Amino acid sequence: MSRDNPRAVKITDALAEYTSLDDQPLSVVKNLGLRHLLCILELRYEIPSHTHITDTVLPKLHDFVKKHIHNLLHDVKTLSFTTDIWSSSVSSVSLISLTAQSIDDYFKLQKAILHAKQFRGSHTGQAIADEFDVMLQTWAINKSAVHVVLRDNAKNMVKAMRDVELLILPCVAHTLQLAVKEGLLAQRNVADAVAVGRKIVGHFKHSALAYSQLEDIQVQLNQPVKRLQQDVPTRWNSTYYMFQSLIGNDNFIVTAPQWSLFEKILSVLAPFEELTQKMSSRDALASDVIPAVIVLMRLLTNETDEDHGIKTMKETLAAAVKRHLGDRETNPMYCIGTLLNLRYKDRFFSNTDTATEAKEMLMLWRMSTGEADKQEDLGDPPVRKLRKVQASSSLDSLMR
Known part of the structure; x- marks a missing residue:
């Protein structure tokens, strides 16, 4: 042929x-x-x-x-973007990405990766801003069509997006990472527990004989063969997964007090892990941020009888979340999105004043876009059947 x-x-x-x-x-x-x-x-x-x-x-x-x-881009009036820079783990190459998102006529999210290209030279804010402009020019995208750019919290990226003079939002998952890193080791016994967990996992990771014996014990006790997971200091959720792996083996590799503390730490970190997964999904929405943070703060400030040994950790985590995400109810992007989400509306604002200010933001936005002046008679709207949202987890159930 x-x-x-x-x-x-x-x-x-x-x-x-x-x-x-x-x-x-x-x-x-x-x-x-x-x-x-x-x-x-x-x-x-x-x-x-x-x-x-x-x-x-x-x-x-x-x-x-x-x-x-x-x-496709030619027919889209407004676009949102995510951008990031990362280094390859197998070569000395840095990459910069540009992903575009839009809503089609059927209100479905559309996404396209426009760039994942090599980024040479120093990663200064100006260099990133220049490269971002080049990427937009390559696709003939006018800045007036850019709705918002999502970026991480690195200082050079923050400066770059300010230099290109575009509306920006921080990555919530990355912001949570910063908050947890501050609160996780604030309490001495929690820091000691993390150190103990690393030592235990490290022992089994470096000894094939010990790991083999561990698997034999798991089988003898009719437990699933569960691998231990070492954490990475730069990723808090890897510490969460490490504790999870240890809990399943608590009968023979950790003491009763350690097991109890591990469980308490897991209970505090579980909502953070859940929220990180939620905000990292492809269908995550800016309108989810205010309700999720409000629920998270309620969980952290709610005192229970189980707080003994982790009270300082909860208080420090609450303070860190407030410091890093405290401006969410002053940001029009979050406020307007939350109000327009039929699931939330104005139910999850801190108080009536912030809810009123959010509604004023919505009215200002309508006037700025000319929506408030439209008086055409569109007739009766079609009957719509609201989609039922299943509560898939504890955090979701509190946001219903």
């Missing part, structure tokens, strides 16, 4: 899409298993080399997708 045979072209294009969509290395075309599969599906097909895929097929696919996204 010749390379330009219509069926051969279709298979080759599908092969390029397979490597792209499933993050496969280009050398996968050399793999025996894949070659055998393609031979069974189409004996006459000659598998192209990975250089042909790289030099010919992928550029054609890239141009096709880029043109398609250009056409």
